[in-house]
Amino acid sequence: MCSHQAPARIASTAFNQITAGRGATSICSICRTLTSSSASHNILSKLTNYEQQGVPAGSGTLSGSNNFDLGRMHRLLAALGNPHKQWPVIHVAGSKGKGSTATMISSILRSSGYSVGLYTSPHLLSITERINVQGSPISRLAFEALEAEHAALIAKQLEAEGGRLSHFEALTALAFRHFADQKVDAAVVETGMGGTHDATNVFDESNLAVAVITPLGYEHVDALGGTIESIAAAKAGIMKAGRPVVIAQQGHGRANETLQHAARSLGCRLINAQDQVEVSTMGYTLLDQPSSTLLRSSIMLQCIDSLGAQRRSDPQNQNDDNSAGAAASGASLTEGVGGASLGEASRLAAMGDASIKRGSDICSGFGRGGSRASATTADEAGSSSSSSSSSS
Template sequence: MGVDKQTKQRLTRLQALQWLDRRSNFEQTPTKLGKKTTFTLSRMGALLKALDNPQRQFPSAHLAGTKGKGSTAAMLAAIVQSAGYRVGCYLSPHVDKIEERISIAGRQISTADLLTAFHKIIPIVERLDQLALRKNTTGPTWFEILTAIAFIHFERKGVDLAVIETGLGGRLDATNLCNPIVSLITNISLDHTDVLGNTIRAIAFEKAGIIRRGSPVVSTALHPDAMKVIAERAALKRTKIFILNRDFTVRPSKVGANKTGNSTQTNLHSFEIQAPPGSLPEIYSIAMAGVHQAENAASAIIATKVLVGQGFQIAKQDIAVGLRKTCLPARIEWISYSPPVILDAAHNVASMHSLVQTLESQNNQPKKRILIFAASADKELKAMLQISKTYFTDVVLTRYATNPRAATITRLRDAAKKGGWQEPHVAVSPTEAVLIGKRLSGKTGLLCVAGSFFLAAEVRNALTRNINS
């Protein structure tokens, strides 16, 4: 369905997003086995060509990985911005609203700028739709259009650097037509196996698809199969690669959180990095909670050093300031300290393991530790819930309503029992889950919400209301 000429002239945010939501959206629609041909760069290439390739007008830092790429992207953007550069950042998914995905200098894209990009892209997309119809193919997808909108915005505002996070995989991801001067690959584990493959090696091959000739690579992927694939790809492209524990090391201090008062400000968590190993360590502090965030920060620091080698002027103080001020919603986010309430988007096995590892490192463990859990049906539900059982005392299973990929409560209950939860609590909605979780945790117990960005988005308001009451 198109947008008529009169509507285009008075396009509102609601109308633009309604138009966008009619597109194929793989964040909302479950992917199916054998449908890898759905993912291709041809649609995105045609769209960007029709837009005069805005992504070629600025350099990019491109990030892929199963876990940690969003946090690493935000840290790198903040570091370069602290040095006085105009930095665009493109992240996914969002928690509260779509504008979170596109920002410059830490400020989300305005409604006016968003609509300016929509005005430019809508007629081009609809023309491509007509061409696709004649060829019995499909036009640009939801994510491809939004990625192009980010590129349009960054070109229009004249960014000095764009930090771009992949959406899914890397090799065939819509972002992979950007102009990278450094690439970063974070932790790799099994996720989206129906699309990317069911082995670490296959998934690493897709992630390593972002590596370009002449664009140095920073890798914190530690699985041996992933390391091998990434190193082979870098060698094939004849590009320099920096590998964690070979070219740089990181040692975080014990993570702790300030639990006095109701402030949602996290303490700073220090770590040291040595690049190369054995050299004089540099000590930094990060605002983002989690043992794994030290590795993400180290990746951003090494990428910063690559940028310095390419002419960017970034001092150690800029790195320190950028890391200290970087925060993202739903990444082990302390909504409250008294009572302790955490919101986390842990959406795969590796993320759940990091969440549990971080919480176990806290001092003064509460007796009651309640997990509110919901996840997409294509996730390793049993494994995630099995890991959660090693720390949490109770689990409340629920289902979010905003995404059809959500696992049913019946399936969650079955996975929970197989994962060791003999008597999981059940709530028909995230709002009810918060009420049950609050009752179970009492005034001093920990309440943690995890399993999906979609759950985090739905539960945030309910959490805030209950804490305030």
Template sequence: MDCTRTRAYSCYVENNYEAAVETLNLLQSNAAVLEKARLHKDRQAISNVPFTEKYLNRIGISLDTIDQQLRTIHVSGTKGKGSTCAFCESILRHHGLKTGFYSSPHLIEVRERIRINGKPLSKEEFATYFWRVYTPLKDYMDDENDMPAYFKFMTIMAFYVFLNEKVDVAIFEVGIGGLYDCTNVIRKPSVVGITSLGLDHVSLLGNTVEMIAVHKAGIMKPSVPTYTVSDQPGESLSVLAEKALQIKCRLYAVPALDDYHWAPYQINLGLSGKVQWKNASLALQLSRAFLNPKIEVERPEKELCFLPVPALPFQIHSPEAVGLAKTFWPGRSQVLRLPGSTFYVDGAHTPESIEACVEWFIQASASPKLRPKRVLIFNTTGDRNANLLLAPLNRCHFDVALFCSNIIDVSNESTSKDLLNLMITKEQQVRRTNINRDAWVESSFQPIGTSSFKQLVLAFPTINNALDYVNNHLVNNEANELDVLVTGSLHLVGGVLSLLDPELGFLDSKPCLVSTKTC
């Protein structure tokens, strides 16, 4: 990679992390521009990949460079993309590889999106790389609008970082869709993964799982093996199979996690919830295919027209067992125990992932003692159907339901810049909060069999207001502890975590010792 042109741009003293974040935020599309873009979504989407290539070229990175110098794993899907990538990264790191991992969105600080060996870039590293990418892009603009938007810039920066860090593997999580996603400049991945599909981003991808599957399948490449889960909804699995046949790539369906040969180990995942079993199995297959690219499953020619071939389970060794057990992915099935309350945070934001979240919360919060009072803190944004997301939560029997926006009002200027969202106005966020609350009330979501039950339902303009209410009016007035579930939006989860853990200690993984016994 020829980076001599970009190396001339050093990170000056004033160009620190805070300045980088502030400058990066200028690349966000504001609410008015975003609405205009939605009206021309197809035209906008089609230009994503060629524009990403154009900006990569401006900083000295060609697609040939990526093909030749970066071994990649590319993962799309609706649910579990981040978790699957996190499992995969941990497994390969425990195999001794230097890993790069690009994901979105971030929970609190944008540097979380680019990780080396499982750790987010430090503020100093982020600032250095940011200005090395930003400055030449700014200098070579054709006009005042000729700069990549936020996500496109971060994708370009991720490629730059991984090439300069000389990682052994670069794992890329798709942002939205796949076919027109900026990450799809990857032409020759080592292996492709497609996680569970479902309805999300319907205004951009389509309102059926089959239409969405077309976009997700867009990252499949000729002769590159693709792995997916077998229980895809509707006819989406057939869509993936048709794409595989069309471009002549092998498509495999991963086995159940307990079908692998675990002895002398036991199944032990760093991420909680039964839903993580399929993500872990997919990660095992992706990791094995990356480490052993010549391993293929024989399949009869006649099967090429129908369903994927079952991928074979294999013997689990220490790197896989330890890697799965030590996987840490903040904001997903995460528990924080505080004085007087336990917070269960999960960024579920589709009907299927909310179902999985409910199962996890009910199991994780089960207590043999007196049942704690249960509190819901919820928000959802975009074009998501609040009623579909709220319905499964009825099974949790909440005593209090709190609704708030994703707005965080903090004195920490650095954190507030990281969480700044210009793509929706404050007024729109507060209006959506009230819509979510009204959907809960109008649907009469309250504990089953308790017609006289008086559930407290409130809406707040900010996350701070909701947490202040929990601390000042619920924690202090309850003899028993509270169980608080925070869900519906990753941005909500990030805001809550930033207030509960201002030092961001949750970003560091907590190792779990692995032996032949469950830790």
């Protein structure tokens, strides 16, 4: 078995072996010797995996040699045809419940008749769990085919970046390519770590439908600057100018202040989700559940509320007036995505054991001038946020 090589040497070796053996061979993930197989699909195993090795201190906030470089991610995506620009996105960051929140949002969008990609991390049993379309993870065969198809390109980028392309960066890019290939109407994307420098943070105001920030804690504290304020600032990096943001009730007052300030600075439409909530204008009440369950449900439902418009009357009807052009941008998604019936929302909330009291169909008035007591612009929220935030 070979000893480990320097990243740049690995990059060069991987590229030479993959391009020399296109379609006829694959590369052993450790010793790089060629073995007989149908295709090269082990390129991800050659990349630095920070989930296994640990994340360098300060890498999520500081500029410098150990910083996660979004320029590297943008160059990789450009080589793949910029797939992340081909669908609107709901981007989810936070420390607690962000994966379950992303899954709930994806489910309710699918119940509204949309084809939805879902990208989450980490996985439990298989890496394929992270890349999900229409409620089903990508199959092992499809994943291997996706990796093999783009292995030479990734190896070339690895060499061009001096061996600094990471496992998470390449996996994220492949997921986005898969969503574009599957022609999803929208995607729900969970950040890996932080937000500002996270590999998923490649969207801009043209296709960010809504940003979502779940409760924050001292997760990855060394990598994200060492304080709750620096963690909040990193998570706030997914906000984009003028786009809606749903912010969960925070247990740390200073975190909330940081998030509210970031939203105000960007002119975001701010929606505050509470852990005990009755939204009479949306026709439902969440009852007698743990605060964490209520909060996830509140975040999910208010995120959907922020997207506006009626649900598709017929999910099979691609010419439905309410959904026309929904995949073109984040702005058009807000015009095309509607709510789900109460039955669908009840099924969805059951994922977190939530109860919903029937009033009327959820989101039935989207896009029709219905009131939203919880929603304000960031400027409107500014004067109240400091008084309502307590010091942690």
